[in-house]
Amino acid sequence: MMMQETMVRVKLADYxxxxxxxxxxxxxxxxxxxxxxxxxxxxxxxxxxSPHRKGGTLADALVSGKxxxxxxxxxxxxxxxxxxxxxxxxxxxxxxxxVIENEVYITI
Amino acid sequence: MKKKLxxxxxGMAGVRTxxxxxxxxxxxxxxxxxxxxxxxxYNRIMLSTVLQGDxxxxxxxxxxxxxxxxxxxxxxxxxxxxEIDKQKNQVISDQGRVVDYDELIIATGSSSFxxxxxxxxxxxxxxxxxxxxxxxxxxxxxxxKKAAVIGGGLLGLEAARGLLNLGMEVDVIHLMPHLxxxxxxxxxxxxxxxxxxNQGMNFLLEKQTVEISGEERVTGLRxxxxxxxxxxxxxxxxxxxxxxxxxxxxxxxxxxxxVVNDYLETDVPxxxxxxxxxxxxxxxxxxxxxxxxxxxxxxxxLAGIPTNPYEGTxxxxxxxxxxxxxxxxxxxxxxxxxxxxKVHNEFDGIYKKIVIRDNRIAGIVLYGDTKDSNRLxxxxxxxxxxxxxxxxxxxxxxxxxxxxxxxxxAAMADDELVCGCNGVTKGTIVDAIxxxxxxxxxxxxxCTNAGRSCGRCKSLISDxxxxxxxxxxxxxxxxxxxxxxxxxxxxxxxxxxxxxxLTNVREVMNVLGWSQEEGCSxxxxxxxxxxxxxxxxxxxxxxxxxxxxxxxxxxxxxDGTYSVVPRMYGGxxxxxxxxxxxxxxxxxxxxxxxxxxGQRIGLFGVNKEDxxxxxEDLGMPSGYxxxxxxxxxKTCVGEKFCRFGTQDSMGLGIELExxxxxxxxxxxxxxxxxxxxxxxxxSGIKDIGFVGVDGGWEIYIGGNGGTDLRAADLLDTxxxxxxxxxxxxxxxxxYRETAAYLExxxxxxxxxxxxHVKEVLADxxxxxxxxxxxxxxxxxxxxxxxxxISDNGxxxxxxxxxxxxxx
Ligand SMILES: Cc1cc2nc3c(=O)[nH]c(=O)nc-3n(C[C@H](O)[C@H](O)[C@H](O)COP(=O)(O)OP(=O)(O)OC[C@H]3O[C@@H](n4cnc5c(N)ncnc54)[C@H](O)[C@@H]3O)c2cc1C
Ligand code: SF4
Ligand code: FES
Numbered sequence: 039m040m041m042q043e044t045m046v047r048v049k050l051a052d053y054x055x056x057x058x059x060x061x062x063x064x065x066x067x068x069x070x071x072x073x074x075x076x077x078x079x080x081x082x083x084x085x086x087x088s089p090h091r092k093g094g095t096l097a098d099a100l101v102s103g104k105x106x107x108x109x110x111x112x113x114x115x116x117x118x119x120x121x122x123x124x125x126x127x128x129x130x131x132x133x134x135x136x137v138i139e140n141e142v143y144i145t146i
Numbered sequence: 147m148k149k150k151l152x153x154x155x156x157g158m159a160g161v162r163t164x165x166x167x168x169x170x171x172x173x174x175x176x177x178x179x180x181x182x183x184x185x186x187x188y189n190r191i192m193l194s195t196v197l198q199g200d201x202x203x204x205x206x207x208x209x210x211x212x213x214x215x216x217x218x219x220x221x222x223x224x225x226x227x228x229e230i231d232k233q234k235n236q237v238i239s240d241q242g243r244v245v246d247y248d249e250l251i252i253a254t255g256s257s258s259f260x261x262x263x264x265x266x267x268x269x270x271x272x273x274x275x276x277x278x279x280x281x282x283x284x285x286x287x288x289x290x291k292k293a294a295v296i297g298g299g300l301l302g303l304e305a306a307r308g309l310l311n312l313g314m315e316v317d318v319i320h321l322m323p324h325l326x327x328x329x330x331x332x333x334x335x336x337x338x339x340x341x342x343x344n345q346g347m348n349f350l351l352e353k354q355t356v357e358i359s360g361e362e363r364v365t366g367l368r369x370x371x372x373x374x375x376x377x378x379x380x381x382x383x384x385x386x387x388x389x390x391x392x393x394x395x396x397x398x399x400x401x402x403x404x405v406v407n408d409y410l411e412t413d414v415p416x417x418x419x420x421x422x423x424x425x426x427x428x429x430x431x432x433x434x435x436x437x438x439x440x441x442x443x444x445x446x447x448l449a450g451i452p453t454n455p456y457e458g459t460x461x462x463x464x465x466x467x468x469x470x471x472x473x474x475x476x477x478x479x480x481x482x483x484x485x486x487x488k489v490h491n492e493f494d495g496i497y498k499k500i501v502i503r504d505n506r507i508a509g510i511v512l513y514g515d516t517k518d519s520n521r522l523x524x525x526x527x528x529x530x531x532x533x534x535x536x537x538x539x540x541x542x543x544x545x546x547x548x549x550x551x552x553x554x555x556a557a558m559a560d561d562e563l564v565c566g567c568n569g570v571t572k573g574t575i576v577d578a579i580x581x582x583x584x585x586x587x588x589x590x591x592x593c594t595n596a597g598r599s600c601g602r603c604k605s606l607i608s609d610x611x612x613x614x615x616x617x618x619x620x621x622x623x624x625x626x627x628x629x630x631x632x633x634x635x636x637x638x639x640x641x642x643x644x645x646x647x648l649t650n651v652r653e654v655m656n657v658l659g660w661s662q663e664e665g666c667s668x669x670x671x672x673x674x675x676x677x678x679x680x681x682x683x684x685x686x687x688x689x690x691x692x693x694x695x696x697x698x699x700x701x702x703x704x705d706g707t708y709s710v711v712p713r714m715y716g717g718x719x720x721x722x723x724x725x726x727x728x729x730x731x732x733x734x735x736x737x738x739x740x741x742x743x744g745q746r747i748g749l750f751g752v753n754k755e756d757x758x759x760x761x762e763d764l765g766m767p768s769g770y771x772x773x774x775x776x777x778x779x780k781t782c783v784g785e786k787f788c789r790f791g792t793q794d795s796m797g798l799g800i801e802l803e804x805x806x807x808x809x810x811x812x813x814x815x816x817x818x819x820x821x822x823x824x825x826x827x828x829s830g831i832k833d834i835g836f837v838g839v840d841g842g843w844e845i846y847i848g849g850n851g852g853t854d855l856r857a858a859d860l861l862d863t864x865x866x867x868x869x870x871x872x873x874x875x876x877x878x879x880x881y882r883e884t885a886a887y888l889e890x891x892x893x894x895x896x897x898x899x900x901x902h903v904k905e906v907l908a909d910x911x912x913x914x915x916x917x918x919x920x921x922x923x924x925x926x927x928x929x930x931x932x933x934x935i936s937d938n939g940x941x942x943x944x945x946x947x948x949x950x951x952x953x
Contacts, residue, residue: 046952048950049950051948057942060943063946063948064947064949065947065950066950066951066952077664088706091210092704093705093706094702094704094706095706098697098698098944099694100666100670100691100694102663102667103662105662107666107667109702110694110702110704112667124589125588125589125591126592127212128212
């Protein structure tokens with residue numbers, strides 16, 4: 039319940055400024071997040087950390103539909119639920135994103 | 147209330163037992179595991195590969211911390227159990243922790259046997275058993291030069307190979323006159339010795355070590371015949387000793403190992419033993435296949451599911467040293483009751499021996515060609531009657547009717563083992579392929595564990611894939627290596643692009659019916675490359691379909707930082723450039739400045755936001771250290787300074803690099819130019835290499851100094867620099883047009899055949915056409931760093947990190 043109280047909605051970027059096909063790294067009070075504007079127009083946000091044990095970031099991932107491929111170890115990750123696809127395992131945090139007018143917000 | 151299961155030992159056999167148990171009964175037990183190593187469960191077998199530099203420790207973790215957590219397993223690492231209290235059903239750890247059990251598994255494995263000779267407690271004497279040993283060897287190799295490995299068996303030779311790779315001189319000391327005498331007969335053992343000597347190992351056979359000399363740290367060895375050698379590191383690989391002390395102290399019956407029955411039960415109720423610490427029917431096993439079988443039986447037993455008893459295993463072994471393909475199983479010697487079939491082809495370095503007893507295969511030794519090992523091993527374990535077979539049909543898989551591998555797979559029964567290590571049958575693999583639509587060997591491993599230990603079964607898994615998927619496998623996964631988004635092979639895709647005049651990645655995927663609409667990290671870079679190769683005039687490269695390094699024009703490092711390597715044509719630089727590099731390194735606080743293997747200076751550990759500014763400050767062209775393109779041209783100093791050089795190696799190197807830089811190629815390309823046959827630039831292991839001879843240049847192609855070493859083949863000898871450049875252009879273009887994406891020149895050349903490539907390049911007309919297309923292609927490239935500096939769009943899309951602060 040703690041969570042609910044501390045959740046805030048934060049404006050991250052102008053929708054127009056988000057390129058299609060490449061992630062945009064954002065730090066929000068030190069928390070590393072990466073935004074993807076995917077080809078159907080939606081914006082997805084996940085934590086900017088490769089789920090691979092060796093770490094790395096996701097901003098430079100290759101984007102395909104609702105999936106990204108981790109740039110460091112090529113894990114396939116769903117932007118919907120953050121789950122790494124078989125045969126690999128793991129998960130990254132996802133964030134709730136809203137686009138209002140031209141502004142992109144996430145709840146954090 | 148769940149029953150409490152405690153396991154002592156967090157190794158391969160134990161954890162496999164738990165995995166099997168979780169499959170059968172996910173919620174049956176509250177599980178606690180003690181492991182005295184500080185790591186989660188790892189693949190001990192792969193330590194050899196870690197030492198040999200092919201894998202890192204992270205790569206060999208099999209069950210990470212997360213796995214224990216998500217399965218609700220309480221894991222205590224770095225904590226040894228020191229007492230089992232059978233009366234109270236409790237174990238006690240060295241940290242005083244007391245844990246109750248209803249069922250207790252002892253899976254303590256074994257330790258390296260350390261020869262009890264004087265001096266064996268000195269610093270620098272290690273066993274080869276765990277991550278710690280491995281790390282010690284790697285560390286010592288940085289400081290010391292001379293290693294001695296005691297033991298010429300499987301483990302000793304793998305350790306020796308690793309130490310060679312780490313740059314040490316290695317003596318292998320063996321008590322017997324032959325290496326691996328338990329697995330190989332004299333002939334095979336001799337062949338192995340010769341191969342390993344070629345790789346740089348030195349053998350001292352029939353030597354018994356009697357003393358390890360040195361003050362605090364080892365300095366040498368003394369043998370029973372009085373002779374001595376120097377050594378700063380001694381690896382003992384003379385055998386293993388089951389860890390049974392704890393069991394013994396607790397009053398459990400122990401012989402050599404902890405004695406268990408066919409259900410892995412010790413003589414104490416509710417206490418089991420599994421793995422290398424257990425002795426079953428008087429045998430203590432030291433390979434994983436039998437241990438995994440034991441684990442399966444024990445898991446069923448714990449889950450209360452009726453199971454067949456464990457009745458022992460015949461093991462097959464192979465050596466994990468590249469260049470030494472060998473397989474051995476069963477009896478290898480001859481006696482009155484045996485007959486053997488032997489084939490010895492000295493020319494190709496192949497030796498096969500099949501020992502036959504009572505019309506059944508009793509033993510196998512294969513050296514140099516092990517592709518029949520699975521089939522023969524199966525005949526051995528199934529005790530197949532071979533009286534009707536001729537010696538040729540026993541030895542050869544593909545008979546006159548072209549049965550071949552697939553036919554062999556077809557003949558396998560569903561319950562036949564494919565992966566001995568992991569106990570996976572053909573039926574299980576076929577099922578997994580069908581239900582989960584698997585197309586690659588790795589995916590099969592992900593679903594079934596097959597192939598994930600020693601790897602010997604991978605070729606058979608690949609055959610099963612081919613057999614199950616039919617044409618689909620052949621065209622999509624196996625031959626072409628293109629991904630799961632399409633069933634088309636590389637050649638088919640290229641043909642379609644040409645015939646339909648396709649011009650961009652999306653279009654290719656749309657028109658050719660890709661299953662994943664926007665493709666994946668395998669097909670997109672490949673299509674992008676093929677498009678650029680075909681539409682050589684004015685192709686607009688798709689940056690977002692590039693792999694990360696090429697997309698960013700810098701190499702990504704494991705922590706997400708990047709490296710910057712400026713061009714240094716032919717490895718030649720100036721004082722001014724050096725100064726500039728030094729200034730930039732200082733200004734951006736670059737954590738590592740290193741000379742690369744390609745004669746350049748690399749700046750490592752750069753944040754991606756800093757890349758464009760650094761490039762601008764440097765004001766040098768990109769060295770493409772990240773690209774599937776011409777990387778570097780390594781040169782020696784040549785005639786200008788060297789007293790041996792007959793040619794201007796630096797001049798040719800610089801010209802080559804200037805002409806072909808930035809060119810997209812199927813994989814990275816490296817060149818070398820040496821001005822005389824002393825070959826200081828190592829031109830014989832480059833994709834293309836030049837060696838100066840009196841009055842001209844020898845040209846070598848298809849070499850590789852990477853994972854799969856390959857010496858280059860002599861293509862031609864030319865008189866002038868111009869000829870050298872012309873042939874290089876034609877060769878590169880022919881490679882660009884016929885190789886699959888990510889296929890390097892070495893395997894490409896083997897696939898195409900040297901004679902064929904020679905013929906193509908000898909044809910003047912052909913050379914001209916190839917060069918024309920190449921020259922037009924070369925026109926389309928820009929300097930990527932410069933582009934990023936001057937284009938804000940690029941800077942923002944790829945290199946910025948936004949910062950948002952909230953109160
Ligand atoms: C370098 C190397 C290469 C190998 N190559 C091959 C190969 O190619 N093919 C093959 O089949 N096999 C190979 N093996 C053998 C294989 O690794 C072993 O057979 C297998 O690991 C044995 O499994 P285990 O669970 O019995 O023991 P282990 O994997 O050794 O696990 C036992 C664990 O228990 C821990 N332990 C011991 N006592 C206690 C205690 N009191 N409290 C808590 N923890 C304790 C140990 O530290 C250890 O971590 C190789 C082994 C090595 C070292
Ligand atoms: S290859 Fe020959 S010319 Fe070049 S540096 Fe070596 S010895 Fe001198
Ligand atoms: S047989 Fe060793 S991994 Fe399959």
